[in-house]
Amino acid sequence: MVKRCAFALLVLVLAAGMLLTGHEAAAEEPWAEIEGESFDFIVGYDAGGSHDITARHMAEGLTELGIEVDVTNMPGGDATEAGYHVADSDPEENIVFWAHPPAQLFDPATRDVGYDFEDFDPVATMGSPTxxxxxxxxxxxxxxxxxxxxxxxxxxxxxxxxxxxxxxxxxxxxxxxxxxxxxxxxxxxxxxxxxxxxxxxxxxxxxxxxxxxxxxxxxxxxxxxxxxTSEMAETVDAIPEVPHMRDVGVDYAEPHSLSALAPEGIDEDVREALNAAIREVIESEDFQEDMDEMGVVAVPHTIEETESYFDELVEDVLPDYEAWLEEQN
Missing domain, CATH: 3.40.190.10 (Periplasmic binding protein-like II)
Structure with missing residues (x-):
């Protein structure tokens, strides 16, 4: 009887341990929702540029987390052709527009490119090329x-x-x-x-x-x-002695952060999981070293931080840019 009770207790302890381990694994891997899935990252420029290289480094990191990523180059219209392709896609297709604010926000706001910023759901911002x-x-x-x-x-x-x-x-x-x-x-x-x-x-x-x-x-x-002109850092590690444009009296920073945008309507669980996975890659030592070598300041953003970033551009930068553009035309 005592042996049976001891055995039963051992089974309960092991089961509890396995349950705890499972919970810990789930907590450590918030991207588990999309493990084994495949995503298309659409880059609006030819291979070899900062958009393409950062996308491929990100794809490599996501692959190591069990998320397959295919990077497709779709140049044209200063990346707006790629933007149109993604905005017009089914949000269930696991497709992402990997680009910077000019193609994601400024061009749609100032000329007819076939889509608006509201046609996307921001997933993540990874920081900015310098x-x-x-x-x-x-x-x-x-x-x-x-x-x-x-x-x-x-x-x-x-x-x-x-x-x-x-x-x-x-x-x-x-x-x-x-x-x-x-x-x-x-x-x-x-x-x-x-x-x-x-x-x-x-x-x-x-x-x-x-x-x-x-x-x-x-x-x-x-x-x-x-x-x-970095918007992410006043001092860039690769060129620490070079002043920011603010240091020479110009109160501006160039909005060039690279972000992942999905078609409007992406499943919220998928969106959260992809954001968590992207942040995990950005925070890795290998990714940071790769970005440093390119002069990219890589800073992970939550979905909320990504949305706030674009909100600030809309409120603080876009009006002045639109006024300047009207003067040019």
Whole structure:
């Protein structure tokens, strides 16, 4: 009798332990809802850029958590073709738009791209690539103030290169070098690699490009980085000595955070699970190291924090951008 009671007690203890372990596992793995499922991450630019590379690093991390991710490049319309494709998709298809605010919010708010920001449910924000203003070391200026002074002393003779026209990236350029106050020539180039090539070739004297594109020349002491425009950090680890644009008197930060947006109506449990998984990847040491090497400031956001981020853009940045855009047109 005593042996039977002892055996029964042992079974109860083991069962309780297994139950506790199961609860702990569930608590440790809030993405369990989507383990074994497959997601499509749609990137609106060609392979090799910051959008594509970050998406693929994220896909690798999610795969290690048991969530399969297929990254598809769908360039066109400054990523708005990819945005339209996702917005028009069935929310049950496990499809995500991996992009930045210009394609997710600013373009839909200011021109007809076939969708609105409200056509998405924000899932997560992972942080932002760092963008910089840079010049070759041989130029007669080595700081932002010296660049402004050079333009003022040589009106109409300075050529600078950017990545867009009448676009949030052009707007960031205007915040630093207001064309109604400074006389210079602005050249719209195709992308960061084009800006880098034109800087290296001496075709433009200063340029706006991603830190990832600038780092090779910077590390070879061929490029001077004048300021950075990160919205996530005042100091960027890869370039700690470079001032933020706020440090040179320009009260602005470039909204370039990469976010995952699903079509409106995604299952809320799936949305929560995917957000938890994305945050788990962002917080991993490997992902942080990979992002640091690219000059990406990776900061995990909950769904609520992601929604608040976009709310702040709508309230604080979009009205001024719309007013500037109207002046340009």
């Amino acid at each position: 963008f910089v203003f840079a010049a070759l070391v041989e130029q007669p200026f080595a700081s932002y103030d010296e660049l402004v002074e050079h333009i003022e002393e040589n009106p109409g003779q300075t050529v600078v290169g950017g990545q867009a026209m009448n676009h949030p990236m052009h707007y960031a350029f205007e915040m630093l070098l207001p064309s109604d106050e400074l006389d210079y020539s602005y050249v719209n180039l195709g992308g960061g690699a084009d800006v880098q090539a034109n800087l290296a070739g001496g075709h433009v004297q200063a340029g706006h490009l991603s830190l990832a594109a600038a780092l090779p020349l910077y590390e070879d002491d061929e490029l001077e980085i004048l300021v950075h």
